Structures are given as structure tokens and as C-alpha cells.
Amino acid sequence: MKIKYFSLLIGLLFIQVSYADISKTVLPESKLIEWKLIEDNFELKLVQRLPDQTRSFFEGRGFSKNITNNIANSCVFQTIGRNNSKDKQQTIHVSLKKWFIKIDQQRLPIKLKETWDKQWNDEQVNSASRLAFRWATFPTEQSFEPNGDYNWGMISFGPQPGSVFDLYIEWQSNDQTKNAWIKNIMCPKDR
Amino acid sequence: MKFYINLLAFLTGLLFTANAHCADMLMTPLTDKPPAINFKLQDMDGKIHQLSDYKGQPVIINFWATWCPPCREELPSMNRGWAKIKSDGIAMIAINVGEDEDTIFTFTGDYPIDFTVLLDLSGEVINQWPIKGLPTTFVIDPQGRIVYRAIGGRQWDAEELLNLVRALK
Numbered sequence: 001m002k003i004k005y006f007s008l009l010i011g012l013l014f015i016q017v018s019y020a021d022i023s024k025t026v027l028p029e030s031k032l033i034e035w036k037l038i039e040d041n042f043e044l045k046l047v048q049r050l051p052d053q054t055r056s057f058f059e060g061r062g063f064s065k066n067i068t069n070n071i072a073n074s075c076v077f078q079t080i081g082r083n084n085s086k087d088k089q090q091t092i093h094v095s096l097k098k099w100f101i102k103i104d105q106q107r108l109p110i111k112l113k114e115t116w117d118k119q120w121n122d123e124q125v126n127s128a129s130r131l132a133f134r135w136a137t138f139p140t141e142q143s144f145e146p147n148g149d150y151n152w153g154m155i156s157f158g159p160q161p162g163s164v165f166d167l168y169i170e171w172q173s174n175d176q177t178k179n180a181w182i183k184n185i186m187c188p189k190d191r
Numbered sequence: 192m193k194f195y196i197n198l199l200a201f202l203t204g205l206l207f208t209a210n211a212h213c214a215d216m217l218m219t220p221l222t223d224k225p226p227a228i229n230f231k232l233q234d235m236d237g238k239i240h241q242l243s244d245y246k247g248q249p250v251i252i253n254f255w256a257t258w259c260p261p262c263r264e265e266l267p268s269m270n271r272g273w274a275k276i277k278s279d280g281i282a283m284i285a286i287n288v289g290e291d292e293d294t295i296f297t298f299t300g301d302y303p304i305d306f307t308v309l310l311d312l313s314g315e316v317i318n319q320w321p322i323k324g325l326p327t328t329f330v331i332d333p334q335g336r337i338v339y340r341a342i343g344g345r346q347w348d349a350e351e352l353l354n355l356v357r358a359l360k
Contacts, residue, residue, distance in 0.1 A: 061258075
């Protein structure tokens with residue numbers, strides 16, 4: 001009898017741990033979807049952004065309609081990365097250059113902030129707008145120290161609104177390389 | 192049976208502890224203590240402030256923007272933290288990145304800021320400092336060296352955190 005209870009408790013523990021790896025939640029207020037990964041103290045959240053949200057953000061920061069449309073239609077997600085470690089030795093490093101998406105059997109890199117920045121000349125985008133873009137987008141390289149470091153920002157994955165893709169993510173936990181796939185991520189359509 | 196109820200409570204507690212965000216999020220100490228790069232920026236009234244003006248006292252420097260959600264989340268706690276430390280000989284400065292006085296003035300109607308706000312309109316200062324994202328906060332010791340860094344928001348009115356700054360005096 002005791003063994004039965006004990007097995008049940010241990011089973012409950014493992015159900016929770018495996019559930020905590022990758023979860024998908026519809027946010028109650030916005031009805032947008034959030035994907036959340038927790039592994040080895042690295043927490044990553046990807047939250048859908050409606051193209052219109054992204055459009056209005058960048059229009060409000062001086063970007064032209066044409067450019068804001070290009071950005072808004074590139075499957076932009078709000079992204080939050082966090083080091084949940086209390087171990088003072090565990091640094092987590094993320095390089096978006098290592099991430100890629102898989103869509104229609106094709107493997108594609110994600111569109112980095114540097115790539116966007118290079119395609120605009122000074123007449124199209126002024127320095128104040130570039131500054132806002134730089135700081136509102138997720139860093140291409142970032143180290144998260146223990147003690148609660150986190151960062152957030154937009155990532156443009158590239159596909160058109162309504163597309164579905166798989167995302168490969170990679171990170172360094174101290175000297176160890178870790179990776180994970182988040183499957184069936186949906187780029188939201190305009191509402 | 193009581194044993195198993197206790198065990199279940201213990202395991203549940205363990206799970207919640209593992210999943211919860213650290214309530215005791217502090218700052219990362221920088222062991223090499225690099226010198227903080229001096230800056231010269233205007234405040235909301237047009238007065239020029241230099242970091243070197245604050246030498247001899249600990250300074251908390253927060254880089255932020257009004258459109259940054261975690262900045263908005265942590266600013267009220269910074270204001271409460273400021274109320275606790277302003278008589279301790281500690282300075283607190285919020286450097287806004289890329290926005291003008293009107294934008295910040297409107298914002299402070301909803302999020303009051305009682306400590307110094309400086310304007311880095313061109314982004315010259317943030318580009319010189321070791322920053323990847325907003326908000327990022329540094330603590331400078333009285334010798335002008337960066338001794339702590341916090342990437343992302345913190346609860347700046349937490350005594351445990353403020354005591355680390357007070358200890359620099």
C-alpha cells in the first residue's frame with residue numbers, strides 16, 4: 001500500500017516536470033498565444049504579436065508605412081529570455097545566429113536586427129527610429145547571469161501572417177550547448 | 192496516511208519553489224569593476240549632469256524607455272526605493288533612451304519619477320555603455336567603478352538589494 005502511494009507521488013512529480021518543458025497558452029485578455037520553454041534554468045517565452053500591434057509601434061517611432069508593413073508581416077513575436085538559476089556559476093548565453101526555423105521542408109535563418117538595419121538607408125529611416133528599433137528588438141547575442149537577469153524584445157521570424165513553422169533554439173549553459181524544438185508556432189493573422 | 196499527506200505537501204512545495212521566479216533577484220557583481228564611462232546629459236529642465244559630478248557617492252543608473260514594458264514595471268519600485276535611500280547619500284539616475292521631454296513628461300503623469308531623469312536623445316551614451324537590452328541598471332561605487340549590473344527589471348525597494356548599495360558607502 002505504501003509503495004503504491006509513493007509511486008503515485010513520484011509519478012505526479014514527473015508529470016509536472018515534463019509538462020513544464022514546453023507549454024502553449026492562450027492569453028486570456030488578448031487571445032494571443034504564448035509558447036514557453038523551461039529547461040535547465042533557461043526560460044524562454046514567445047508571445048504572438050498581431051501585425052497591427054507591430055505596425056502601430058513602429059509607425060509611432062517614425063517608420064514609414066512601407067517599412068512598418070514589411071516588419072509587421074514578418075511574423076514578429078515578443079520574446080522574453082530569463083536565467084532562473086540561483087547557482088552563481090550558471091551563465092546562459094543565447095545567440096540568435098544559431099536559431100533557425102523550419103517551414104515547408106525548408107530551413108531558414110531568422111531575420112536579425114542587423115539584417116533589417118542594413119537594408120535601410122538614412123533617407124528611409126532616421127537615427128531616432130533606428131535607435132528605437134535597436135532597443136525594442138531582442139539582442140542577437142546576450143548573456144544572462146544568475147540573480148534574475150532577463151531580457152525581452154521583438155524577434156521577426158520571417159514567414160507571412162498565418163504561417164506555421166517549427167523553431168530550433170540553441171543556448172549555452174556555461175560551456176554546454178543545449179537545444180530544443182518548439183513545434184507548430186503560428187504567426188498571427190491581422191484581426 | 193499522514194506521512195503521505197506531508198510528503199505530498201513537501202513535493203508540491205518543492206515544485207512551486209522550482210517553478211517560481213526568484214523572489215530574491217539581486218544583481219550581478221562585476222569582479223573586474225570596470226570604470227564607468229563619464230557622460231554629460233541634460234535633465235528635464237535643461238540642466239547638464241555629468242557622472243563625474245557624483246564621484247564620492249554610490250550611484251544607481253537605470254537605462255530605460257517609456258515603451259519598454261519591464262521598464263514600466265520596475266519604475267514604481269525604483270521610485271519607492273529612492274524614497275528609502277535619498278537621505279543615505281546615494282544618487283539615483285534614470286537615463287531615458289531616445290525620447291524627448293514631452294514624451295517623458297506625459298509618461299511621468301502615470302508613472303511619477305522623483306529622482307533625476309536624463310535624456311540620451313541620440314543614444315550616444317547607451318552605445319558606449321555595456322548594454323544589450325532595456326532596462327539595464329548599474330551600480331557605481333564612490334570611486335566611479337561599475338560594481339553591480341542588473342539586466343531586466345528588479346524590485347528596487349527590496350531592502351536586501353538596497354543594502355548592497357548602502358554597503359558601498
